[in-house]
Amino acid sequence: MSFATAAVVVGAALTGAAADTKIPFALDWKFEGPSAAYFAAIDNGHFKAAGLEVEVSAGKGSLDAIPKVATGNFPIGFADINSLIKFLDQNPGAPVTAVMMVYDKPPFAVVGRASQGVSSPKDLEGKVLGAPPPDGAWAQFPAFASANGLDMSKIKVEPVGFPTREPMLAEGNVDAITGFSFSSFLNLVRLGVPEEDIKVLLMADHGLSLYGNAIIVNTDFAKANADAVTNFLSAVAKGWNDVIADPEAGAKMVAKRNPAADVALEARRLKLSIDQNVVTDFTKANGMGKIDMDRMKKAIAQLGENYEFKNTPDISAIYTDKYLPSDGSLMLK
Numbered sequence: 001m002s003f004a005t006a007a008v009v010v011g012a013a014l015t016g017a018a019a020d021t022k023i024p025f026a027l028d029w030k031f032e033g034p035s036a037a038y039f040a041a042i043d044n045g046h047f048k049a050a051g052l053e054v055e056v057s058a059g060k061g062s063l064d065a066i067p068k069v070a071t072g073n074f075p076i077g078f079a080d081i082n083s084l085i086k087f088l089d090q091n092p093g094a095p096v097t098a099v100m101m102v103y104d105k106p107p108f109a110v111v112g113r114a115s116q117g118v119s120s121p122k123d124l125e126g127k128v129l130g131a132p133p134p135d136g137a138w139a140q141f142p143a144f145a146s147a148n149g150l151d152m153s154k155i156k157v158e159p160v161g162f163p164t165r166e167p168m169l170a171e172g173n174v175d176a177i178t179g180f181s182f183s184s185f186l187n188l189v190r191l192g193v194p195e196e197d198i199k200v201l202l203m204a205d206h207g208l209s210l211y212g213n214a215i216i217v218n219t220d221f222a223k224a225n226a227d228a229v230t231n232f233l234s235a236v237a238k239g240w241n242d243v244i245a246d247p248e249a250g251a252k253m254v255a256k257r258n259p260a261a262d263v264a265l266e267a268r269r270l271k272l273s274i275d276q277n278v279v280t281d282f283t284k285a286n287g288m289g290k291i292d293m294d295r296m297k298k299a300i301a302q303l304g305e306n307y308e309f310k311n312t313p314d315i316s317a318i319y320t321d322k323y324l325p326s327d328g329s330l331m332l333k
Contacts, residue, residue: 021228022053026065026077028213030058031258033270034182034277036250038078041239043253050231056257062136063087065216070096075221076232078102080136081214082303085318089309095219098319100233100289102240103212103277105204108137110144111184112176112199113169119199121148121206130160130174137178140203140210143302147207166191182272186265202276209298211291212277214319222323234325237288240278241333247271279332287330291319 027035038056041047047054057074059065065077066087072095081098088094110129112118118127121144131138145152158174166187168174177184181200188198204210215233222229243250251267282292293315300313324330 020051020053021225022055023076023228023232024074025054025056026059026068026074027056028059028062028065028078028080031056031254031261032183033247033251033254033266033268034273036243036247036254036266036270037236037239039239039253039257040242040250041235043256044239044242046235046238047232050235052228052232052235054232054235061134062213066096069216069218070094072218072220075218075225076229077216078213079216080106081211081318082106082140082299083136084214084216085300085303085313086307088317089307089311089313092311096216097219097222097317098214098216099222099229099321099323100215100236101211101291101319102214102236102288103273104280104283104288105202105277106140106208106210106212107180107182107273107277108140108144108178108203108208108210108212109181109184110137110141110176110178110201110203111169111181111188112201113172113193113197114199115197116172116175118176121150121201124176125151125154127175128156128158128173130158130165130168130177132162132165132178133159135162135178137180137203139306140208140302141178141306143210143305144203144206144208146305147302169193181276182269185272186269190265209295209302211296211299217323226323229323230325233289233323234327234329237325237329240288241329243270244274244279244332247274283332287332289324289330290321 062080063083065079066084068074069077117123160168165177169177170191170193181202185200217229247270248267250270251263254266255261255263
């Protein structure tokens with residue numbers, strides 16, 4: 001389906017957003033702790049109060065929601081903004097943009113073990129790093145290495161699969177891995193690695209200006225349904241405030257949709273994502289959703305260390321704050 005055709009489909013199917021507007025919402029990943037905020041917006045009535053009926057669909061990775069939203073199959077989704085920047089570079093004019101930053105700090109991390117001599121970025125030299133080739137954190141590693149003055153020739157990179165990544169670190173077959181901070185940490189704990197031995201080096205705390213996941217919209221849908229988008233974002237912000245106040249309640253909402261979920265584990269995963277990615281000095285001061293333009297320019301420059309742009313990135317096509325609510329819902333309580 002072409003972008004032009006998709007725009008017509010979205011417009012025909014979803015124009016005229018008003019009370020009880022149905023909005024399919026595409027997540028980036030399966031139903032785990034960090035997705036609790038969207039279920040809280042459903043279960044606690046925030047979407048309903050906004051006149052919205054939202055159905056949340058699981059995803060398969062950071063890139064997954066972007067083509068779904070760009071083609072109009074989903075009007076709204078949740079995706080890594082760095083992947084969106086690359087997608088827009090490869091598909092100029094695609095009708096998709098970010099409208100609300102959620103992960104002010106991305107979860108991209110290098111996770112090492114103190115017992116294997118990795119507690120800081122410089123410790124990676126002379127060590128073996130396990131990295132799945134499609135991993136989002138591995139994609140940012142060259143910029144991380146540059147920011148920390150690492151000599152890549154002194155780091156042995158071992159390509160590993162997602163399922164074997166943490167087990168290899170737990171067994172000592174590699175000294176560190178790339179991954180999402182909260183997931184890799186909890187996977188290692190479950191494998192019996194002592195928590196004090198696990199060293200999570202969040203890339204955002206070690207030189208990277210990159211942002212993380214954001215709410216994205218199909219721009220044709222958003223133009224025709226601006227109020228619905230703003231109401232959606234307000235409800236999402238309220239959902240985040242709910243789970244920030246009570247992560248365990250949020251984890252139980254996840255378990256309602258994913259019976260295989262361990263409530264205690266998902267509550268901890270949610271709390272880690274809140275503390276590391278959502279609640280930051282910037283969001284405490286400015287609320288959720290916004291970006292700092294100077295930081296975004298630096299982030300795009302750092303992204304250019306890992307990726308060769310075909311076109312000059314246009315920030316106005318990547319992100320807009322025009323749909324953010326002004327009802328105070330974005331402020332973290």
